[in-house]
Amino acid sequence: MISLLAPLVGDASTISLVGLCKNAGKTTAMCRLIRELDGEKLAMTSVGRDGERKDIVTGTKKPEIWIPRGTLFATVQGLLPLCDTTVSVEAVTDAMTPLGVVAVFRALSDGYIQLAGPSAVPQLEPLSRTFRALGAQRVLIDGAAARRSLACVGEDGCVILCAGASMPGGVSAIAAETAHLCQLFASREPENAALRAALSNTRARFALFTPDGDSLPLEREENGQPRWGSLPRKRCVLWVAGGVTGSLLRILAQRGVPAAVAVPDATHFLQDRGATERFLRGGGRFLVRRRLAIAAVTANPWSAYGRHLDRRELLDALRAAVAVPVVDVRQENGGN
Amino acid sequence: MHLTQQIKEDTGYAWVMEKMSPASPFGRALARDPAWYGPEDREALETELDRVAQATALLRRESTALDETTHILSEFHDIRNSLNRTDGAPMDEVELFEVKHFLLNLSQLVRAYSVLPPLKDLELKPLTGLLDLLDPSGRRLPTFSVEPAFAPGLARIREEKTELEQALRGCAGAGREQLLARRRDLVRREDKLELEVRCRLTQALLEEKDELTGTMDSIGRLDLIVAKAFLALRFGCARPELSEMPEVRAVEMVHPQVADHLEERGGHFTPVSLCLRRGTCVITGANMGGKSVSLRSISLNLILMQTGFFVFAQSFSAPLFEEVSLICTDRQSVEQGLSSFGAEVAAIGEILREEREKLFFVALDEFARGTNPREGASLARSLAEYLNGRNCVALMTTHYDGVSDVAVSHYQVAGLSALDTAAIKPGEAPLDRLSRLMDYRLIPTPPDAPCPRDALRVCRLMELEPELMKIFSENS
Numbered sequence: 078m079i080s081l082l083a084p085l086v087g088d089a090s091t092i093s094l095v096g097l098c099k100n101a102g103k104t105t106a107m108c109r110l111i112r113e114l115d116g117e118k119l120a121m122t123s124v125g126r127d128g129e130r131k132d133i134v135t136g137t138k139k140p141e142i143w144i145p146r147g148t149l150f151a152t153v154q155g156l157l158p159l160c161d162t163t164v165s166v167e168a169v170t171d172a173m174t175p176l177g178v179v180a181v182f183r184a185l186s187d188g189y190i191q192l193a194g195p196s197a198v199p200q201l202e203p204l205s206r207t208f209r210a211l212g213a214q215r216v217l218i219d220g221a222a223a224r225r226s227l228a229c230v231g232e233d234g235c236v237i238l239c240a241g242a243s244m245p246g247g248v249s250a251i252a253a254e255t256a257h258l259c260q261l262f263a264s265r266e267p268e269n270a271a272l273r274a275a276l277s278n279t280r281a282r283f284a285l286f287t288p289d290g291d292s293l294p295l296e297r298e299e300n301g302q303p304r305w306g307s308l309p310r311k312r313c314v315l316w317v318a319g320g321v322t323g324s325l326l327r328i329l330a331q332r333g334v335p336a337a338v339a340v341p342d343a344t345h346f347l348q349d350r351g352a353t354e355r356f357l358r359g360g361g362r363f364l365v366r367r368r369l370a371i372a373a374v375t376a377n378p379w380s381a382y383g384r385h386l387d388r389r390e391l392l393d394a395l396r397a398a399v400a401v402p403v404v405d406v407r408q409e410n411g412g413n
Numbered sequence: 414m415h416l417t418q419q420i421k422e423d424t425g426y427a428w429v430m431e432k433m434s435p436a437s438p439f440g441r442a443l444a445r446d447p448a449w450y451g452p453e454d455r456e457a458l459e460t461e462l463d464r465v466a467q468a469t470a471l472l473r474r475e476s477t478a479l480d481e482t483t484h485i486l487s488e489f490h491d492i493r494n495s496l497n498r499t500d501g502a503p504m505d506e507v508e509l510f511e512v513k514h515f516l517l518n519l520s521q522l523v524r525a526y527s528v529l530p531p532l533k534d535l536e537l538k539p540l541t542g543l544l545d546l547l548d549p550s551g552r553r554l555p556t557f558s559v560e561p562a563f564a565p566g567l568a569r570i571r572e573e574k575t576e577l578e579q580a581l582r583g584c585a586g587a588g589r590e591q592l593l594a595r596r597r598d599l600v601r602r603e604d605k606l607e608l609e610v611r612c613r614l615t616q617a618l619l620e621e622k623d624e625l626t627g628t629m630d631s632i633g634r635l636d637l638i639v640a641k642a643f644l645a646l647r648f649g650c651a652r653p654e655l656s657e658m659p660e661v662r663a664v665e666m667v668h669p670q671v672a673d674h675l676e677e678r679g680g681h682f683t684p685v686s687l688c689l690r691r692g693t694c695v696i697t698g699a700n701m702g703g704k705s706v707s708l709r710s711i712s713l714n715l716i717l718m719q720t721g722f723f724v725f726a727q728s729f730s731a732p733l734f735e736e737v738s739l740i741c742t743d744r745q746s747v748e749q750g751l752s753s754f755g756a757e758v759a760a761i762g763e764i765l766r767e768e769r770e771k772l773f774f775v776a777l778d779e780f781a782r783g784t785n786p787r788e789g790a791s792l793a794r795s796l797a798e799y800l801n802g803r804n805c806v807a808l809m810t811t812h813y814d815g816v817s818d819v820a821v822s823h824y825q826v827a828g829l830s831a832l833d834t835a836a837i838k839p840g841e842a843p844l845d846r847l848s849r850l851m852d853y854r855l856i857p858t859p860p861d862a863p864c865p866r867d868a869l870r871v872c873r874l875m876e877l878e879p880e881l882m883k884i885f886s887e888n889s
Contacts, residue, residue, distance in 0.1 A: 146578070154507045161600045163571060165558035166510035169490065180507045185558060186571065187578035188600075 081404045082106065082237065083113040085373040091205065091234030092372070093218045095344070097254055101241035102377030102406065103219050104140045109406045110217060110237075111144060120149035120213035122179075122194030122204060124220050141189050148184045149213050151194040151204055153177050162188030168207050172200045181207055192219060235370045236262065236344075240395060241377035242386040248394045251386075255374055256398040257350040262343040262371045264363040267314070276316060276339055276366045284316040285309075288337070310334050314364065320345055323352030326361070335360030342367045374403045414449045414736050416716065423739050424713040425670040429722075432669075433644045436483050438491035439629045440636025447720040452733045452772060455655055461638075461721040462652055464532040468642035469723070471530065479639050482529070485522045486636045490514060493629065496622050503611040504618070509547060510557035512618060516544040517555060519628065532638060537631055540624065546617055563610040567603065574599045641722055650723035653714070654730035659691040659772060661711065661806055665727035668710040678845070683853035684727070687711065687824065689808055692801040695817040696810045696855065698826025699867030703853040704810040705741070707824075708776045711808060712739040715774055734806075735771035738764050741778035754783035761796065765803075775800070776808045786813070794819055814864050823860045827852035829870045843875040850874065 086092050092110065094103040111119060121144075144150065144162065151170065152160070154177030163185040172179040172195035179195050181204070195201055205216050240255045267273050271290030283303045285293040293313060296304040305328050308315075314337045315329070321338055326348050329336050338356075340346065342365050346353075376395050378388040388405060395403040421427040435441045450458035471478045492515050495508040504512070520539045545551070549562040561568035577596045584592060618625070644650065648669055656662070665684035672682035685707050687694075696704045714724040715737045740760045742753050757780055764775055780796060781789035790813035798819040800807040809816065817823040829851060838846065869889050873882060 146575075154505060157505055157507065161597075163558070163574070163603065164506060165556050166506050167556050169507060169511065169514075178507065180510070183556075186574055187581070 078112060080113045081406065082110050082373055082375075085402055085404075086110070086235055086237070087372070089215070089233060089235035089370075089372065091216045091218065092237060093220055093234060093344075094237050094239060095220050095258075097238065097240045097251065097258070098244035100243040100377075100379075100381035101239040102375055102379075103239045104142065105377065106237055106239055106375045106406050107217055107219050108140055108142055111142070111148075114215065115145065118147060118149075118212055118214045119144075119217060120151075120208035120211070120215070121192065121217040121219070122151040122201075123192035124194060124196050124201070124218065142192065143189055144184055144187065146184050146186050149181060149208055149211055150184065150190055150192060151179055151181045151208075152191060153179050153193045156191045156193055157182075160188065160190040162186050162190060167211055170195060170200065170204055170207070172197070172204075179204075181211065183211070235372040237373050237375060238262075238371050238401075239375045239377065240391075242380035242384060242391070243377075243382060247384075248386055248391050251391065252394040252398040254350060255395055257353060259371055259374070259399045259401060261346040261353070261363065262369060264343055264346075264365045264368070266366065266368055267337075267339070267364050272314060273366075276314075276364075279316055279318075281316065282318045286314040286316065288312055288314060305329070305332075308332065308334075308336075312336070314339050316340075317345065320347040323348040326352040326356040329361060330355045330359045333359065335362075337362040337364050339364040339366065341365070342369045344369065371401050374399055374401055375406050376403055377407075378405075414451065414719075416447065416449065416720070420712075420716070420737075420739055423741055424709050424716055425668060426713055426716050428670040429644070429713070429717065432647070433640045435633075435636045435640040436486035437489040437632055437636045439489065439633030440486065440640060442491075443633045443637045444640070450719050450721060450733060451735055455733055458655065458719070458721060458733065460533055462723075464535060464638045465641045465645065465721065465723060466652055467530065467532050468638050469645050472642055472646055478529070479642075481525045482522065482635075483639060485518060485525055486632070486639070488518050489632065493626070496619065496625060498615075498619075503608065503615045505611070506557060506559065509611065509614060513544070513547040513557050514555065516540055516547065517553065519632070520544065522632065526635070532635070535631065535635060535638070537635065538628070540621070540628060543618065543621055543625075546614065559607045559610050563614075564606045567606050567610075570599055570603045570606065574603065645723040648725060650725055651728055653718040653724045653726075654728070655718075656730045656732045659732050659804070659806055661687070661689040661715070661731040661774070663687045663711060663714065663726050663729050666707075666710050666714060666729065667725050668706050668713065669725050671706050671709075675848070680845070680848050685710065685853065685855045687855060688822070689806050690821055691804070691806060692821035693797040693807040693809060693819070694822040694824065695797060695820040695860075696808070696824045696826070697812070697817055697858075697862075697864045698824075699828035699851065699865055700812075700871050701847055702826030702828045702851055702867070704826060705778050706853075707855060708741075708778050708808055708810055709739065712737060712774075712776045732772060734774045736764070736767075736773040738773070738775045739778070740764075740775065740780065752783060754781065757781065757783070770804060773805045774807070775805060778810050779812065780809055782812070789813060790815055812864055817858075817864075818861050820860050823858045823862065824855040825858040825862065825865060827854045827856050828865055829867050829874075847871065847874050 094107055096103045107121070149167070153174050156176060164182040165185055166180055167183050168181040170179045170181065174193070176193065195204060201218065208216050238255065238258055240251050244251050244254065267276065269289055272286060272288065275286050275290035275292065283295060285295040287293060293309060296307045298304050312335055316339045318341060321340055329338070338361065346363070374395055376391050378386040378391045380386070392403060392405060416426070430444055433444065435444050468479070490511055492511050495504055495511060523537050523539045526537050547557065550560060559567070561571065574596060577592055577599065581589060581592050581596070664686045666686065667682050667684050675682050687707065696707060698704055714726060714729055715731055715734065717724050718729065718731060719733060719737065740757055761777070764773065781792045793809065793811055793813050793816045797809060797816050801819065801821060869885060872885065
C-alpha cells in the first residue's frame, strides 16, 4: 500500500481528524492511517462513536476499525462486547457516559474495535497523558462531525480535514467550505511579542487587549457576557477562549471598527463562511495562540444520502481551492 | 436521629462539611450521611473521639505523617455499584479491573496504616485471597485481562488466533474472507471461555460481598477520622466532653461560618460562653447583637459532637441527646405556603409529640414573632414554662418581655449599653460601625430583668432617615 497520509502527518504526536460534515470519511482516513503507521505504538479515541458497521442516524454502512495488537484505545465500557480483540484493561478515566465509564484498553490481539471516548476537551487532555504514560507514540482522535472545537489536543498536533459528499450543495459548496476552514487554520500567532505573552497568560473566557498586549477593561452584562456595545472605538484584540460564532463576528463587523479575534487554536472557529467574509471585509483579523497545521484534506465522493459526486471532479475542485495536499484515501495511489 | 439538609444548612453544619475533604468515595459517603451517636452510643462516641484525638496528636507532632495514607485513600474508586447487582450478570473486564484496583490499593493502604500508631478499634486487613483470585499469576500488575491462567483452554485458542491474524496481515481477496471466517469462530470460542471466567470470578466476589463492603466501611471511617483531624487542627477545635448531666456548657464558643465571614470583612468574632441547664434558657438583647448566632453556635456544636467531631469552642460539654432541633424562620415552609408562624408551630408541635420521655435539645429563634405581639409573648412564655417541665434543654431568643421571667436561666447580649457616642466615626459603613460598637458577649442576667431597648440606637447607627428617626424618638 502506498503511504499517502503518513508522510503528510510527519512526526505530529497527535493527529485529529476533523469532518466537514457527517459521513465525511474520518473513519476511513483513520483506518488508512492505522495501516500506514504500522509498527508504531498508536493510541486512539473518538469524540463521537466510530467503528460500528451501520450509521445509527443514516442507516448507511460504515467502515470498521481494525487495529493491530499492542494498540491502545479508549472507549466506553458498554461497547466492549462489540470489540473482538483480546483486551487488557489499563486504566479508567473520569469520563462517564450512559454506556458506562470510558476506559483505556490495550489490544492483546489484532481485531475490530468500536470507539466512543470522552466528548469534552477537558477530558481529552488527561486521556492523552494516560496514553503516553502507557507508551503511546502517537494519539489519533476521531472528532465528531461539525464539532471542530472538540477535535484537537496536543502541543505538536496536526489536523486531517475530511471533506465529503454528504455535505449539501455539491462540489462547489464543498470546495468553498474546505477553503474557508483551511483559511481559518492558516491563522497565525500575533507578531507582537507582548500580545503573544498576554494571550498565553490569560485564563479568562473573554478578555480585551490593545494590539500591543496591554489589558483593556471589558464591561459585562448581568449574564457574564461582554457588553459588545461598549467595546472601545479603536483597534483592539478580543480574546475568546470558547467558540467563535457567526453572530459574534457579525456584531463585531457591525461596529465598523477593525478588530482582531484571538482564540486558543483554529478549532475554536465555529462560524459560517458568510460571517468570516463579512468580518474580514471590515478589516478584522484572526489570531491564534497556537497554530495548528492542516496536514491534508481527504475527499470522499460517496454520500450517505445518495447524492454521490464525481470523484475526479471533487478532487480537482478541492485542489484548486486549497494549498494543502488533497487525497482520496480509498484509492491506492491517492487519486492522482 | 437523621440530619436533614435543612438543619445542616440552618446550623452551619453544611458549611463545616464543605471545609472538610475526605479523600475516598467511601469517606465522602460517610460525611454526606454522618453516623449519629445517641444516648445509647456513649462508648462508641468516646472511642471515635479518641481516634480523632490520636490522629490530631499525630499530625501535631508531624504534619506530613498522614500524607501517604491520604494519597492512597484518594486513589480509591467507588466499586459499590459493581457489587450491588441483582440481575446476576457477570462483571465485565472493566468492573473486574476496578475490583482488582481496589484490592491492590487496599494492600498499599494496609501497609501505610501498619506503620502508624494504630487507631483505637479500627483494623484494616488486606483481602489477599480475593487479590489472588483476580491475579492468578501473582504479578500484581495494575491492569486486568482474562489471562490464560484463569482457563487453560484460552492459551491454545489465542495462539491459533494470533497465527491467523499474522496470516491475515499479508492476505487479500477470497483467502482473506476464509481466514476472517475462521477467526470469527475462534473469537466466539474465546468469548465463551472468557464469559465462563467472568461468571466464576463474579460469583466468588459476590460471596465475599460482606467482607468487601465491611472493608469499604473501614476505609471510609479511617478517611473520615483523618479528615476530622485535619479540620480540628485547621480551626483549633477542642474535644467535647460527654456529660452525665442534662447540662450544656460552652466556653469561648465560636460559629466558624460567621467568624470566617467577619474576618473577610476585617472584623472579629466575639466568642461566647453559655451554660444551659435542664429546662428553658432565654437570651434577650439588642437587634444585631448575635442572639441567633449564639443559638446556631450551640446547635452546630451539639450536632458536631454527636456526629463524632471536635467542636468550635475552648471547652464544651453536653449530654447525648436523642434529637437536636433548631427552629428558625423556615424559608422552605414559607415558600410552600405556610406562614412563618405556621411553620414554627408545626415544627415545635412535631418535636413535642415525638420526643416524649426522651432527652432532647431544642433551640428556638424568636419563637412566635410572626403573630400579634400580645398573643406571641404569651405563647412564647407558655412554651418556655412548658419546656421547663419536659426532659429537655431548650434555648430561646426573644424580644418579648416576660418570657425570661419563667426561664431557668437568662442571658442578655451586652449590646450597646456601654456605647460611647464619641466613638462613632463619620463616613464608616453602617454595618461595620454597628459590628464595631456592639458588645456581643452574653451576660448572665436575673430572669425578671426586662428586655433591653436598643432598637432606637441600632436604627441611629444604621443611619435611618433623620426625619423618621425624629418621629421615632418622640414616640419612644
